[in-house]
Amino acid sequence: MRPGQWHLTEDLDGFLDQAGDFLQSRPVLHTIPLTVTESLRKRGVAAYGAEAPILGWLERGGEVRAALFRTPPRRLVLTPLTTEEADALAAHLAGLDYLLPGVNADHDTATAFAEAWQRHVDATPLLHERQRLYRLGALTSPEPLPDGQGRVAGEPDREQLMCWYHEFVDSIGGVASSDASSWADTRIAHGRIRLWQTPDGTPVSMAGATPMVAGQIRVAPVYTPAHLRRRGYAGAATVDVSRAALAAGAAEVLLFADLANPTSNGLYQRIGYRPVTDFALYDFSYGGPEAG
Structure with missing residues (x-):
């Protein structure tokens, strides 16, 4: 199956028009993009720094299947992706000359993207932290x-x-x-x-x-x-x-x-908190001794 087409924007309202329903369809797994985009909406994009955020959504068959955002200088945040989708996204961002500091996503997605980023950009992924998402019972x-x-x-x-x-x-x-x-x-x-x-x-x-x-x-x-x-x-x-x-x-x-x-x-x-899924945060090292 083709991985679909990614659309990137700096327009928060446009992003929410396209991807808002998708994010709200799984509020537990999408808690980070939901809360950050709500903060951006209320406080204004400028409150997050001089560099504009990057927002995006994956469209396939006329439906939104995934989303991303990054508020510089922080890591790229992804909703769940297949290995093929993660590779296609890494290739797309590499072609746009993005220099990402890292990635934050569910464990499988973060690992797949980190490995793809290493292939496409020659960056060394370094596991920063593993987290577990819990929901209250x-x-x-x-x-x-x-x-x-x-x-x-x-x-x-x-x-x-x-x-x-x-x-x-x-x-x-x-x-x-x-x-x-x-x-x-x-x-x-x-x-x-x-x-x-x-x-x-x-x-x-x-x-x-x-x-x-x-x-x-x-x-x-x-x-x-x-x-x-x-x-x-x-x-x-x-x-x-x-x-x-x-x-x-x-x-x-x-x-x-x-x-x-x-x-x-x-x-x-x-x-009373019960495990939902595990997340991984990777940092990317470029060209230094660690990348050799």
Whole structure:
């Protein structure tokens, strides 16, 4: 079967007109493109940096079969592709002289694209992280629950959130989606960060949530400072924000966990999250010693 035709654009509205229904048809697997394109729509493309995002969809037989996006300088994000489709996309992007920093997709798609990119561009793929996507089943509070309570982060927490945002991005080796002040202000304004605090009112952990799109909310980020870990704070914060997502009417509550961290994966399953599928994040190395 022919892999179909890819259409690329920088026009968000045009992309959503073509691929929006496809993305919403599988909101769990498409959680990343759904939440990022919703953020682009609300905040404006310019909020993501000077370089315009790249958006695209695969059309075959008059139907959209897959989609992609990239918000520079971050990795290319793909919805599930066959090996043939991944190879055709890599050839197409290579022909347009794209220089991609990496790819993020379900494990099979990411691996197929990384191998195809190596063939077409002579780039060395380096596995950065393996993640597992979870969806919430029956929410269960961890036992014992640490002393304290959850609450919505407010303006007095702004400096704390900015600090923790920097620490979180550094801890995962990630690229900040915005400056820390804008990140904190947006989440405070919309009540999208919940803090777990000790009985004396000291915040010890945070758990955020994406806006609801197509009935799904994704929990992100979950962060506890290193010196406060292994006390149950992350589990308490995650349950608190998950409960708030359900109360807001989410049909699906999702989260990603780094598979290299058995502690967090075990925790999420104990509080009711169930595996959906695995994702892989690859970085691409060009022409350096690693590529030899």
